Amino acid sequence: MRFDLRGLAVSAVLLLLIAVAGAVSLSSGKFPIPPADVMRALLGGADENIRMVVTEWRLPRLLLACLLGGALGLSGAIFQSLTRNPLGSPDIIGFSAGSYTGALIVILLFSGGYYQTAGGALAGGIATAACVYLLAYRRGAQGFRLIVIGIGMSAMLGAFNAWMVRQADLPAAMSAAIWGAGSLNGLSFEQVFPVVAMLVFITPILGALSRPLRQLELGDDAARTSGINATRLRLMLMILGVALTALATAAAGPISFISLAAPQIARRVTRKAGVDLIPSALMGALLLAVADWVAQHAFGVQLPVGVMTVSIGGFYFLWLLIREARR
Amino acid sequence: MIADARGHAHADAAGNAVPTRPVKIRPTGHGGARRSRAWRLALLGLAAATLVFLCLASLLLGARHVALPTVVDALFSYDATSAEHIIIRDYRLPRTLLALLCGAAFGVSGALIQAATRNPLADPGILGVNAGAAFFVTLAVGMFGVHAIESYLWFALAGAISVTLLVYAAASQGRDGATPLRLVLSGVALSAVLGGIASSVMLLDPQTFDALRSWSIGSVAGRGMAVVRAVAPFIICGLVLALGMARPLDALALGDDLSRSLGADVIRTRFLVVIAVTLLSGAATAAAGPIGFVGLMVPHAVRWFSGPDQRRIIAYTLLCAPSLLLLADIVGRLVLFPSELEVGIVTAFIGAPVLILLARRTKARGL
Structure with a gap:
């Protein structure tokens, strides 16, 4: 494989930007802390109060933003590569709507806590994604069919979700709707560890499949000539992509558009023909960290981060359409 | 299905070349036309009869059973002291009329x-017009x-036209x-x-959230005559304009270049279509909320027997779409009896499987 200097440089710059965003996010808030103290607190020094604010309140949230953003970026990269379409993402194949349905059932019918909600979201999202895949399957699951069937399933589940929210009493409906927007509010280290464990499990498998993925981008026939079982590989990659989105959704609710925008922005910056996994993950981490900072501090009230990502992501989406077309 | 008549290869969003099939021009032999004319008249009659039947059913059925003679009395010799008359006049009549108007x-x-x-695959729901x-x-x-549904109207119209233009502009950039x-x-x-931004506006304020969470599902229940009176002129204008567009749209089906060479004014047609759709x-979204899929399913189903002539498609749609919405509304009243399911949910549950079937049946290149 050719040594990819530009990709490496881009990744380094992205890491640097994530560090800067992290430093800003750790030092700002109701109780501003100068960066030097943040540094000291992270290394175990500094005043006890400062250490508590930095490492126990702000750090887990930042870590989750980076990890989940990275997971979403990876997931988006996989789906865009599979559907060979810059607009493919697990959002579009109905995963988010399904996980919201699962979470709504848990929150509104069983008034479940954080972990039950996460479980419900996982079950709902995976069941929906499996349904969409099976419905789109006809001698292989083709990109376009996946997208349209995903739109249909999302619409149906969306109607059901709206009905559930309408049935519930106002406070429960509001909290369910906030979960549905995707939010990192009130998360602590307790929620970081399962995420890390899952990522440690998933990323090596993905690393092993990244070369065949590149070959699959050339088309099923071309991939087949180099000895790849296209249908099986696509299924495996799709499972990994869904697992990554499922992880993020279970932890923080359906945060939209990161998985869509991150791989494309990364692609523009690295000037690669295809979607690249590592820059996509880093871009996702950066985007979510910045979006979460804006959601926390820009409006006076703490908004769910999903509200930020949907607005930013959407304008990006339109720009993408216009640009793609102009070429 | 209307394919691109030029038959050129053109590209999808990923930039892959997608060959399109040339349109099949049906021979209009006299024998076939005569035989099918009676058939078509019969179908038109059937569609109209179904619509009338469903209107009656919509007046009769609901949480409280009202007998047919009472319904007739309520409509023609209204007695303001009778609870059943009030149910029919103030509740079921506007609901039925609204379902007729919005369905159409x-x-x-x-x-x-x-x-x-x-x-x-176009539909005001899928193309974002309703969302706008x-x-x-x-x-x-x-x-x-703003709180009264009547005053939603102008905002909804403004939203519909801006999003129609924006989606079309975004999609039509570039060569293809x-x-x-x-x-x-x-x-x-x-x-x-837009949904995301709207939901953040809703999440900031519990009152807004409460006011909109049932409207945003799409329902024709509990609206009152004032809403019907407010939106009816707009919808009727739109329908008249639509009927007038049928012939120019037939020309457009041949593709932009060919229809231009036949003397059709493509720009003017598209402009008037945008006005009619808006x-x-x-108006329908303002009154009933964003109801999806009716606009997708009905013209598709109608084309099975109407053929490609836009005048027939629009005429049949005009009869069949209100039937669908009425039927969905009646089903919604009965499935959770005595509670109700909003019509928007019923149409989504009927419509999404249709979309999925369409996607499964047709090859991507056919779209």
Whole structure:
């Protein structure tokens, strides 16, 4: 494989930007802390109060933003590569709507806590994604069919979700709707560890499949000539992509558009023909960290981060359409 | 299905070349035409009869059973002291009329968009027109404290036209113009964005949230005559305009270049279609909320027996779409009896499987 200097440089710059965003996010808030103290607190020094604010309140949230953003970026990269379409993402194949349905059932019918909600979201999202895949399957699951069937399933589940929210009493409906927007509010280290464990499990498998993925981008026939079982590989990659989105959704609710925008922005910056996994993950981490900072501090009230990502992501989406077309 | 008549290869959003099939021009032999004319008249009669039957059923059925003679009395010799008369006059009559108007509006605007964009997957829901109307209404409720459904109207119209133009502009950039996939994706994208911003407006204020969470599902229940009177002129104008567009749209089905060479004014046709779609979708969304899929399903189903003539498609849609919405509304009243399911949920549960079937049946290149 050719040594990819530009990709490496881009990744380094992205890491640097994530560090800067992290430093800003750790030092700002109701109780501003100068960066030097943040540094000291992270290394175990500094005043006890400062250490508590930095490492126990702000750090887990930042870590989750980076990890989940990275997971979403990876997931988006996989789906865009599979559907060979810059607009493919697990959002579009109905995963988010399904996980919201699962979470709504848990929150509104069983008034479940954080972990039950996460479980419900996982079950709902995976069941929906499996349904969409099976419905789109006809001698292989083709990109376009996946997208349209995903739109249909999302619409149906969306109607059901709206009905559930309408049935519930106002406070429960509001909290369910906030979960549905995707939010990192009130998360602590307790929620970081399962995420890390899952990522440690998933990323090596993905690393092993990244070369065949590149070959699959050339088309099923071309991939087949180099000895790849296209249908099986696509299924495996799709499972990994869904697992990554499922992880993020279970932890923080359906945060939209990161998985869509991150791989494309990364692609523009690295000037690669295809979607690249590592820059996509880093871009996702950066985007979510910045979006979460804006959601926390820009409006006076703490908004769910999903509200930020949907607005930013959407304008990006339109720009993408216009640009793609102009070429 | 209307394919691109030019038969050139053109590209989808990923830039892959997609060959399109040339359109089949049906021979209009006299024997076939004569035989099918009686058949078509019979179908038209059947559609009209179904519509009348469903209107009656909509007046009769509901949480409280009202006998047919009482319904007739309530309509023609109204007695303000009778509870049953009040139910019919103030509740079921406006509901039925609204289902008629909104069904026709969503259905015909779907037929218009499908014809004007030559896109079988087009629908005011999928292309984001309803989402645009809903978005402006959400802003009106959240920011300006508008509360009566009658006053949603102008906001919904403004939202519908801005989003129609925006989606079309975003999708038609570049050489290939607005290909079906690009239109669908930009519509879905814009809907997602507007939906997200709308939901943040709703989350900031519990009152707005409460006011909009049932409207945003789509329902014709509990609206009152004032709402019917407010939206009826707009919808009727839109329908008249739509009927007038049928012939120019037939020319457009041949492709832009060919229809231009036949003397059709493509720009003017598209402009008038946008106006009609805005009037229809905007007014219907203001009254009933964003109801999807009626505009997708009905013109599709109608084309099975109407053939490609837009006049027939629009006429049949005008009869069948209100039937569908009435039927969905009646089903919604009965499934959870004595509680009710909103019509928007019923149409989504009927419509989404239709979309899925369409996607399974047709090859991507056919779209």
